[in-house]
Amino acid sequence: MSHTTILRHWADHVEKEPDAVALATPSGDWTRRRLAAHAAGVRARLADGEGPVLVACAEPAPVIAAILACAATGRTFAPVDTRQPAARWAAVVEDLRPTAVVADRAGRAALAGLRGTYEGTIRFIDAEDARYAEDAECAESTLDTGGAQGPEDAGDTPGAGAAGGAGSGAWRAADRGASGTPDAGYVYFTSGTTGRPKGIRGSLEAVEHFLDWETTEFGIGPGTRVSLLTSPGFDAFLRDTLLPLRAGGSVHAPAPGAVPVGASLAAWLDEQRIEVLHCVPTVFRTLRAAGLTAGSLPALRTVLLAGEPVRPSDVAWWHGLFGDGKTLVNLYGPSETTMTKVYRRLGAEDASAGTVPAGTPMPGVEVRVLAAGQPVTGAIGEIEIHTPFPLRGYLDGRPGGFTGPRSYRTGDLGRLREDGSLEVLGRRDQQIKVNGVRVELGEVEEVLRRHLGVRDVCAAAVAEDGADPALCAYVVADAAVTDEDLRAHATAGLHPGSHPSLYVRLPAIPRTLNGKADRRALPPPSAVRAATADDAPRDGAEAEIAALWCELLHLSAVGRRDSFTLLGGDSLAIARLLDRLRSRFGVDVPLRVFADDPTVAGLAAAVTGGSGR
Template identity: 55%
Template sequence: MTESTILSTWARQVVRLGPACALDTADGPVGYADLAARVAGYEARLTTGGSPAPPVLLMSADPVEVIAAMLGCMAAGRTFAPVSVATPAAVLAGILDALRPGTAVVDAAHVDVLRDVLHDVRHAATAAAPVETLCPQDVVSGDASADRWADATVADHGYVCFTSGTTGRPKGIRGSLRAVRHFVDWERAEFGVGTGTRVSQLTSPGFDAFLRDAFVPLCAGGTVCVPPGATPPVGDGLARWLAAARVEIAHCVPTVFRTLRAARDVADRLPALRAVLLAGEPLHAADVAWWRGSFGDRAALVNLYGPSETTMTKFFRRTTADDAHARPVPVGRPLPGVSFRVLGAGGIGEIEIETPFPLPGYLGDEPGGFDADGRRFRTGDLGRVRADGELEVLGRRDGLVKVNGVRVELGEVEGALRLHEDVRDVVAAAVEHEEGTVLAAYHVGDAAEADLRAHARRLLTPAAVPTVFVPMAEIPRTLNGKADRRRLPRPGAGPVSGSAPRDGLERDIMAIWAELLGLAAIGRDDDFVRLGGDSLATARLLDRLRTRHGVEIPLRTFLSAPTVAGLAATVTALRATVAVGSVSAGNEAAAPGEPAGRTPSEGAAESAPSGSEPVPAVVAAGEGGR
């Protein structure tokens, strides 16, 4: 019997369901048959006579086109590598040099950026074999070949996802679609994902968790629910979208999940929600305590763990009441067919994972933690086994940290900052605070913060740009000369501008900023973005103001004056508008075609700015690996 693949399993659902909703998007539903027609169009454009065909770079902001292109690559026998459209040019150049794609599926809005980077790279492979750029709008939908795909035997050419590397260049992790199917089959069975099940898609295509969000529902005959906007909704906005989309199974990073705590009556508003699966960064006991206080046993909160090198999740735990007091919250037991060891004396050591399928390793056969047989991987994470046999993850044994669900090499951050001519010494550190992890850069030299932040943005992915820059007279060192991160001061010793708040509203906004950004003090004239506010932090801020002050602030209005003073003025003006609108609605009839009491701010809310990942994205929106 031929082994099922992601492509064949999905194709059987196309044959069975036809026009049923495969993806629910802001632009309307996309049926299984409609998606199959797009896949046929990509297959026709991506099929080549050469063997092996070069990889395909996917760089689109539209999840529908990304999923269709992925399936088209599977049908055409091509390896695919999705990246975020917000990838900085310097990082994209490293990806192109490592991947050496033959084709790039790229949005029309980003094709010139890609071509400029390709021109600048000028490596030998590009000169010998130019990269074909293919815009989704130029792909003509074809006749669905679902019956043929359902029975086809297609070699697993896999995929590549990129993460930061210790050399400052992107590291390509080769993934197996067979391993993706192993996870998909497990989640479908474990959580009863079937025909019509509605599953969230809150992950950027640049992270391998996007494959989970897409193919768990599509291989089960369910629906992928795609939120509007460039970044995931947060806070009350996330609660509203989950309710409106009738999401039953939600996937996200804990950083995004925590924003739900700002929403009122969240359990009552989400009657369809039956499980939230969290991965990408540690789950805290306080998260479990809040969840159980709101949902009790009605909906499962699941802690997941697994590095990208072994393909997404390899451990899971349905959290219990005991986890509300656990330090740390366990990641549980391995998936079927997966085993693990903790290497080290005294009960604590490095976690090694063994999978039931071969692990392809890194692009270009870069050395790493893989064994000679290609089935075991040393994660670099420290852990221990509890008395009940479940695994606890205790942190990293190297300089790799997770910031808003995204893997960041501290050495890469430090290396990029050292390239600035006015930096004499620097050390990067991940600092924990209530809202999550803040990436801080402690630097010695004469570099101005604005210049250093701009420099970092040119060379690093959004998640790797420090939130806080702390000037130091010198970096504290251990006796052997290494940076002593334990002696680094807490970031945020004082505001940038030093200007004090003028009233209670400004003090309240400053307090919100300090909490979101992990800073000890804020000035009324400080710029939110210059202080490190990324797209998810911006979304959190606007959501917090909505719930606390009852105003809906359009994104472009905030970005026109992203200071405490400017924001306070906006809040005051919107409050006055709402008050006038309420009086007018009570005294005058609404104009023809307009609802009474509508204010200029209603319907004007926009998504968080693009250009930042999970975030916090978060992150990016985002997840990625551990």
């Protein structure tokens, strides 16, 4: 197992079938030839430098090209979500100390405010440089002649000459995977307890261990079509992109920042003929409203769920539709140990289980449950994972849960069954998962406390009536502080995945005898937030839409003039709402119409043509 295996496999597929689609996006398809040329162009610009490379791109193609280029030149890469707030950008740049930045238009705009802090010390590489088209032409001529260009032929074309030839010539199997290329790995930033992002260091050797397992376990091979629903700022992006490229398949992505849900997701899976779907259970669950039948999604054969607990009802619904015809898999593993380390093929027995097991370890992985520091079976304790490759820890060097060069205590509580299956039962600290995104409750609280009008705050994940958990901020604040003020403040200081969905006002935060916040004593949001009678939705469309809002936002009641976004509707919730409106009323409500009047009354007018029937 070597980190260069990924590049060798990719190079083989580029040479064998250069015109096959490597990446399909709404803005156009990228052949292997074109993607290899783009990666070679970035590689040429990185070849004469050293140090970490920050990758700030919204589109997937330049991110993939930068990852391949960094892997080939022995440079650490750190992809980020371009939608993160300015404060988080500043912390990432300060902690990573990149010597180069690869950015597209969105990344350049996001970094514009920081230019003065790094000007002259960081090399800026334009991910959309038009000259990459010349690299593609070089790649074509290289393929036609079957060899890489020599220096005398390279001219001034970016990506040629010193880089070993542009395009696919730079990705010939004989040229890739040299033993002297170091595994500089990657850094991904996640939430931190102090309100500052925490950099997790990983290796491509660890990624290769995972890719080799999934390729073998689920028969990923040439032509396999794999979904990409993950932001570049999460390490699962490596799984969703490198898995098909390594195996000779293709990556399929929707528009950036617009994960399809419900009927839209089903239509996209059908249109793209997706065979392997990776997603979080929250997104998977939206397919239940898509009206699927036993004959739906004929191309789909495997669904792998990670990031959140899978419910028995999820398994019962899927197995009831497709039986064993479409494999449903539960995955578990923290970013610190590189994606999945435990898996389970879910069957009929899991549909009636009290808890759906996370499963058994991948080859070479050992999982233990520790109680009072000792391994136990059948009892609840903290989950510890041992890997067959070295772990690289956090960027700041703090030990955290790393207890050895190959071991990590996850902070998750679990139980090992007698048959060796692992059950994951929750957290022992203040970390939660919402929509598959890791959220540190302490970070949310720390940011909100910085608002001058907030006197106390407690963040919690709240699930009412079996709904998906929602991130709720219970605040003690001055009367003049509005929810809109708090949302703007949170947006400026928190990653999009860490924004509270609900703000609940309390006269005081309940506390235990030792002064700690007593989360068990926090009232349900539905008991605190209720619409006033004079603002109640009218009968007909308004009442139906209000009921839908309550379901999506975990509220007991809403007013007809309440704003969906101010009540906590994020991009995923908005997509689910528009999808449900389409199914219920047979009307497509454009996003711009929703944005103009995101209220119950406004949407009722939109779906009824203004009649408010």
